[in-house]
Amino acid sequence: xxxxxxxxxxEAVWPPPVWLMxxxxxxxxxxxxxxxxxxxxxxxxxxxxxxxxxTLQPIRRYGFDAAILFSDxxxxxxxxxxxxxxxxxxxxxxxxxxxxxxxxxxxPSRVAGRVEPIMETVRLVRAGLVAEGFGDTxxxxxxxxxxxxxxxxxxxxxxxxxxxxxxxxxAQPALFQRLMDTLTEASVEYLSAQVTAGAEALMLFDxxxxxxxxxxxxxxxxxxxxxxxxxxxxxxxxxxxxGFPRLAGVMSRxxxxxxxxxxxxxxxxxxxxxxxxxxxxxxxxxxxxxxxxVAGGSPMQAETAAILNAMRGRPxxxxxxxxxxxxxxxxxxxxxxxxxxxx
Ligand code: CP3
Numbered sequence: 001x002x003x004x005x006x007x008x009x010x011e012a013v014w015p016p017p018v019w020l021m022x023x024x025x026x027x028x029x030x031x032x033x034x035x036x037x038x039x040x041x042x043x044x045x046x047x048x049x050x051x052x053x054x055t056l057q058p059i060r061r062y063g064f065d066a067a068i069l070f071s072d073x074x075x076x077x078x079x080x081x082x083x084x085x086x087x088x089x090x091x092x093x094x095x096x097x098x099x100x101x102x103x104x105x106x107x108p109s110r111v112a113g114r115v116e117p118i119m120e121t122v123r124l125v126r127a128g129l130v131a132e133g134f135g136d137t138x139x140x141x142x143x144x145x146x147x148x149x150x151x152x153x154x155x156x157x158x159x160x161x162x163x164x165x166x167x168x169x170x171a172q173p174a175l176f177q178r179l180m181d182t183l184t185e186a187s188v189e190y191l192s193a194q195v196t197a198g199a200e201a202l203m204l205f206d207x208x209x210x211x212x213x214x215x216x217x218x219x220x221x222x223x224x225x226x227x228x229x230x231x232x233x234x235x236x237x238x239x240x241x242x243g244f245p246r247l248a249g250v251m252s253r254x255x256x257x258x259x260x261x262x263x264x265x266x267x268x269x270x271x272x273x274x275x276x277x278x279x280x281x282x283x284x285x286x287x288x289x290x291x292x293x294v295a296g297g298s299p300m301q302a303e304t305a306a307i308l309n310a311m312r313g314r315p316x317x318x319x320x321x322x323x324x325x326x327x328x329x330x331x332x333x334x335x336x337x338x339x340x341x342x343x
Contacts, residue, residue: 004065004138007315008201008240008261010281015343016308016316017065019140020333022323023058024070028330030057041086042078045071046117052124059134061330062337065317066138066201067125069194071118073144073205076183076190077153079114080106096156098168103179108186115190119197126198140242141199143191145206146183146224153179162211169216176220184224188231195236203242203264204228209255210247210266217251225258233259242285246322253277267321272310284311287321288336294325296332304339312343 001009004017025031031054038044045051055070074092078084083095097103122141129137143149152158154165169176191202209221229241244264245255256263256278263278265271265286275284292303307318318340324333 002065002136002138002200004140004317005200005240007283007317008242010261010283010315012313012315014312015341016311016318018318018337018340019064019066019068020058020320020324021068023062023064023068024054025324026326027324027328027333028057028061041072042075042084045075048117048120048124051118051121052128055121055125056128056132059129059137060132062333063134064137064337066140067129067134068140068203069118069122069125069142069199071121071142073142073149073207074152075115075118076111076143076186077106077149079111079190080108080182080186081110082106082153091158092152093157094153096164097150097153097179098164100175100178103175103182106179106182106186108182108189111186111189112193115193119193122194122197122199138200139198140201140203141191141194141197142203142205143187145204145209145221145228145243146180146187147209147212147220148205148207149183150176150179150220151208151211162208166211166216169212169220180220180224184227187224187228191228191232192235195232195239201240201242202232203244204260205244205246206248206255207244207246209245209251210249214251217245217248218254221245221248222254222258225255225260229259242283242317244285249274250277256282262315262317264319265321269321271307275311275314275316280314283315283317285317285319287319290320290322290325290328293320293328293332293336296329296335300332300336301339304336308340308343 051070240261242262243260262283267289292300
């Protein structure tokens, strides 16, 4: 079994498998070259040959233990018929979803057709990994968790505190729940299609889970994760699922109770403290500060050693605590890989 998959099945593989969130991206010159030629970011995500190529770029360079499908969490609302644009230097821009009519306009019946190019990317990457000799690299499929996707849909893009989202959850609970239910059901279909196409593990990005109160976190993060995990495991027995309740701190334990095989830990959480709250078979993934990789040298070495020492002897996947940033020198990533592979 591949090293990542052994780890997610509860084995303390050492040195640990390693991959990095956003490992395909703007810090790589070969990514920037393809991105410059693509019409826009959505076109890049829906052109299988290009999306598969950028998925494989970091694998060729570094031989990571996992490839992650090149796409975006906002491709699911896009597939539901919600607008999506990536503006240069601004990030994603979406129509603001604020009323019943906007939720009713989301159309689950179009998802399968619109995500078909993404499924073709999955098939191309699986074949590419074998053809290029990366037989131990596992392919991770992913989706944004319903709450995090709802955050971008309601705000119309990013936000520092997602105040409109939290206000809607309190003031219009029925409307908010209807949106969450639509996204939960669509996520199951979308992730299931990725497994059918060849994804070997799945990750659920709940990047804004940490902005919620504990009770709303249980209702809008844990409960949907549980529905998604149960439905996927019923359809695809044994498919490993990593949850990433970013900024959730001690609430990560509640998230793991949804039945995930792994829990991603963000940069600001003490990974040993989170690990101690989880069942021993649940793999922990994380959590080097992306800015430590920008720094490189002895700060990166010290931070990496602390994480490795804290995680030795338990199922653990080395990763960053959030996505790699564009200003990262690619040679620092090579140096990081050496540190991790030395255990
Ligand atoms: O390599 C990988 O990790 C796979 C591809 C991937 C992307 N986005 C590509 C991307 C994955 C897994 C994501 C997840 C994602 N997207 C999340 C969850 C993780 C997190 O960061 O919290 C979120 C919140 C998004 C939404 C999103 N997409 C934002 C806020 C932005 C703009 C910020 C930015 O970095 O520009 C994106 C754009 C995006 N998604 C890029 C990439 C490579 C950059 C776009 C470009 O190349 O112009």
